[in-house]
Amino acid sequence: MCYHSALMMAVDRIEELREEALSAVASVGSTSDLESVRVRYLGWNNCSAELTEIKKGIRDLSPEERREVGGAANKATKEIETALAERREESVAVAEREKRLSSEAVDVTLPGVPYPKGSLHPSLRVIDEVVDFFVGLGYRVAEGPEVETDYYNFTALNIPPGHPARGMQDTFFLDEGLVLRTHTSPVQIRTMLSQEPPVYVVCPGRTYRRDSDPTHTPMFNQIEGLAVDKGLTLGHLKGTLAAMARHVFGEDVSLRLRPSYFQFTEPSVEMDVSCFVCGGSDPNCKVCRGAGWIEMGGAGMVDPAVLEEVDYDPEEYTGFAFGFGPDRMAMVKYGVPDLRLFFEGDLRFLQQF
Numbered sequence: 001m002c003y004h005s006a007l008m009m010a011v012d013r014i015e016e017l018r019e020e021a022l023s024a025v026a027s028v029g030s031t032s033d034l035e036s037v038r039v040r041y042l043g044w045n046n047c048s049a050e051l052t053e054i055k056k057g058i059r060d061l062s063p064e065e066r067r068e069v070g071g072a073a074n075k076a077t078k079e080i081e082t083a084l085a086e087r088r089e090e091s092v093a094v095a096e097r098e099k100r101l102s103s104e105a106v107d108v109t110l111p112g113v114p115y116p117k118g119s120l121h122p123s124l125r126v127i128d129e130v131v132d133f134f135v136g137l138g139y140r141v142a143e144g145p146e147v148e149t150d151y152y153n154f155t156a157l158n159i160p161p162g163h164p165a166r167g168m169q170d171t172f173f174l175d176e177g178l179v180l181r182t183h184t185s186p187v188q189i190r191t192m193l194s195q196e197p198p199v200y201v202v203c204p205g206r207t208y209r210r211d212s213d214p215t216h217t218p219m220f221n222q223i224e225g226l227a228v229d230k231g232l233t234l235g236h237l238k239g240t241l242a243a244m245a246r247h248v249f250g251e252d253v254s255l256r257l258r259p260s261y262f263q264f265t266e267p268s269v270e271m272d273v274s275c276f277v278c279g280g281s282d283p284n285c286k287v288c289r290g291a292g293w294i295e296m297g298g299a300g301m302v303d304p305a306v307l308e309e310v311d312y313d314p315e316e317y318t319g320f321a322f323g324f325g326p327d328r329m330a331m332v333k334y335g336v337p338d339l340r341l342f343f344e345g346d347l348r349f350l351q352q353f
Contacts (some may be wrong), residue, residue: 010054013054014051014054015076017050018051020041020082021040021041021083022080022083024037025037028091031076034087041080042081042084048054051076053075054069054073055073094188112345119350121350122334122336123342125329125330126326126327126333127326128322130244130247131223133243133248134196134244135242138265139201139227141201141203141204142185142187144186144203145181146206147178147180150185155188157185157263158306161265170211171209175206178214178340181207182207184204184224184323185203185264185321186204193302197229197319198228199226200226200227204222204326206220207221207257208220217340217342221325221327223323224324225322225323225324226320226321228302228318229317230317231318233301234320237269237301238257238297249273249329254273254274255273257269257270260298264303264321265300265320266301267301268300271297272296278292283352286338294331294332297322298331299321301318301319302319307319324330327339330342
């Protein structure tokens with residue numbers, strides 16, 4: 001009877017310790033408290049861990065007692081260890097969730113963070129200035145396709161097939177007689193074919209030529225203009241170009257017109273502005289190549305053959321046309337030595353404007 005009572009007391013005590021341990025595990029609030037519960041009930045080197053001490057004393061029991069007490073002790077230990085592991089996972093998950101929520105917390109009372117605003121590309125700034133100037137003179141903005149037919153890009157502009165002037169354009173040829181337009185002059189032809197004179201239009205747009213150096217790129221912007229009316233002369237063209245240059249570059253700009261040749265204008269001139277890098281003093285200047293001037297574009301009186309092509313009477317009407325490179329104009333206006341910087345998309349460069 002005494003043997004049986006002692007055995008039952010040991011088993012009951014193990015059950016009490018199991019329940020205490022499970023209750024303690026369920027009530028802890030942190031991983032450090034969880035570790036304290038483990039040491040208190042299962043710590044092998046902890047003399048106060050009563051369940052561990054019972055397991056250590058099993059070797060002194062009889063075989064029958066070992067089976068009863070050992071089985072109960074091992075079962076209690078396994079349940080406690082399982083509860084500890086589950087609680088530890090829960091604690092880690094809770095800690096991670098709290099950390100994430102803390103890091104993702106948004107203080108709605110704080111003022112909003114301003115989103116950086118974009119700005120106009122320097123070439124577009126110049127295009128807008130030039131277009132605004134001509135619109136102020138009464139010109140209308142006209143646009144057309146960038147992929148053009150051979151007729152509009154060359155033939156209608158008095159450049160028939162086989163003409164050597166086509167070789168000056170460095171053209172990108174496509175299939176079925178199409179080209180990437182080498183200038184915005186086709187827009188002028190389309191405009192004249194669609195209306196009777198007088199005509200006053202300015203034509204901004206992208207154009208394409210096989211060329212690349214500090215002052216040329218394969219794709220570049222261009223602004224062309226056309227005026228057709230009764231009594232227009234080269235003097236009107238010169239005054240218009242001079243006023244435009246002062247509007248864009250300021251009153252101190254140095255401008256020159258020199259004789260040139262274009263198949264669709266006669267007479268023809270080139271418009272140059274003074275070099276902003278060396279002013280003509282450096283023979284090795286990469287921008288002007290020592291000339292002291294930078295080419296801005298060409299102009300001239302519309303060739304009578306072009307007027308006849310669109311059924312305008314050259315005996316009654318005259319006209320002048322001009323074409324500028326706003327990218328080069330931006331180089332002069334903002335003092336940029338290499339045209340290719342405008343097309344690299346480097347925000348550190350573009351944000352300066």
